[in-house]
Amino acid sequence: MSKSIATGLLAFAVSSSLLVAQGDKPATGGWTAKPGSGLSYDGGDAFGLKWSNRLQVHWTFANNENAADTNTFTIRRARTTLSGHVFSRNIEYKLQLEAVDAGSSGDGSIKEGHATWVFSKSEDSSIGIRAGQGKTLFGYEATGTSGGLWFVERSSASRAFADAYSRGAWLVGGLMMKDRPVRFALGAMNTDVASGLGTGYTDRGEETANSDNELSYVLTANIDPMGDFHGGKSTVESQRQGDWRTDNHDLKGTVGVGIALGNGKDTGTGNDVESTSFNLNTSWTVSHVSIMGEYFMRTDELQGTTNDEEEPSGFAVSLGYLLDKSGDSAIQWGLGLRYNHIETDEGAVGSGVDYLTGSQGIGGTDGDANEISVVVNAFYRGHACKTQIEYTMQDVEPTGGTDTTNHLLRIGFQLEF
Numbered sequence: 001m002s003k004s005i006a007t008g009l010l011a012f013a014v015s016s017s018l019l020v021a022q023g024d025k026p027a028t029g030g031w032t033a034k035p036g037s038g039l040s041y042d043g044g045d046a047f048g049l050k051w052s053n054r055l056q057v058h059w060t061f062a063n064n065e066n067a068a069d070t071n072t073f074t075i076r077r078a079r080t081t082l083s084g085h086v087f088s089r090n091i092e093y094k095l096q097l098e099a100v101d102a103g104s105s106g107d108g109s110i111k112e113g114h115a116t117w118v119f120s121k122s123e124d125s126s127i128g129i130r131a132g133q134g135k136t137l138f139g140y141e142a143t144g145t146s147g148g149l150w151f152v153e154r155s156s157a158s159r160a161f162a163d164a165y166s167r168g169a170w171l172v173g174g175l176m177m178k179d180r181p182v183r184f185a186l187g188a189m190n191t192d193v194a195s196g197l198g199t200g201y202t203d204r205g206e207e208t209a210n211s212d213n214e215l216s217y218v219l220t221a222n223i224d225p226m227g228d229f230h231g232g233k234s235t236v237e238s239q240r241q242g243d244w245r246t247d248n249h250d251l252k253g254t255v256g257v258g259i260a261l262g263n264g265k266d267t268g269t270g271n272d273v274e275s276t277s278f279n280l281n282t283s284w285t286v287s288h289v290s291i292m293g294e295y296f297m298r299t300d301e302l303q304g305t306t307n308d309e310e311e312p313s314g315f316a317v318s319l320g321y322l323l324d325k326s327g328d329s330a331i332q333w334g335l336g337l338r339y340n341h342i343e344t345d346e347g348a349v350g351s352g353v354d355y356l357t358g359s360q361g362i363g364g365t366d367g368d369a370n371e372i373s374v375v376v377n378a379f380y381r382g383h384a385c386k387t388q389i390e391y392t393m394q395d396v397e398p399t400g401g402t403d404t405t406n407h408l409l410r411i412g413f414q415l416e417f
Helices: 003-023 156-161
Strands: 030-034 038-042 047-063 070-086 088-098 110-121 125-135 165-177 180-189 216-223 252-265 272-286 289-302 313-322 332-343 367-379 385-398 404-416
Touching: 088 125, 110 165, 156 289, 156 313, 156 332, 165 216
Parallel strands: none
Antiparallel strands: 030 038, 038 047, 047 070, 047 404, 070 088, 088 110, 110 125, 125 165, 165 180, 180 216, 216 252, 252 272, 272 289, 289 313, 313 332, 332 367, 367 385, 385 404
């Protein structure tokens, strides 16, 4: 899909909302604007719109032991999001457009485009059906917004085994169980949940059709054992990392689990690849301290052969601390430390399923990798306006290759408006 089509869709959506605002103004509501949150229109139960934008600029210097050093600027994300409700507050929509060229941050111009019918809603529950293109909802950090990352990038484990978009249908919802919110998602999709899959695997990428009559499936659930951890939302998609509470700093957190069944093809043989992915995740905050951990385990089995199964795994653990503001300064500093490990297994799919790709900043094909990252965040207006300085040391052990130690320095700037 070309950028001209995306631009036309954006112009159409904005002009339509303006016509609604002019032609049927409510007695209360109307247009409001808030720095860092975008522009909103309140048309009552019949119509609501939020228009927001996100710009992320990265500079990366990579000191590579066995390859040429690189020094580059990138526009990591440049996204416009239109979301709200129409006809009823129970019919929700989201359209997110990506202005970055394909290959830099995904497959195409439309990152998300889906509608949700909330068919059951009360003070204690919200359950709806979502259809269209969006996040697969597998993996905690991957499901959360890229605008709320404590580090410049998501962990390499999250980006290898999750962090994908797909087209499909999901049952999403949240239930209050004895003051302990439970959030869940059950979906059927065209493509796999893992963005780190190599090009030898067919069913990958957000704008890809399913290759045969077998879809991919996902089931995830999170429980907040000590009270609401996600601001009353029915999914974890809006979660922003760090303890930003100002009134209560008691211990709160979430624990989650996910399973995904993938069905694709290996381009080398044309045979089916059946995948099973598991995810365990948790996140906690207390007194400006935040802790997050995720574990991934996956099995890929190439059908019609006697090859062994491929069983890669990975995990990431991070620690963050948000300092209090100093005097009249508008800057609030945040510190972070993260350890990340990916262990691949040269098995059934070999050249097809490849988890140490360029999308994780790791060269080579299969192998093992360890990363230690340190970040210093300067929050000017929370996550809405921030600068991040991150150093990462990589130890990479590619299969059949030479072990390398690389050093990465990243500086990221984000503005939401």
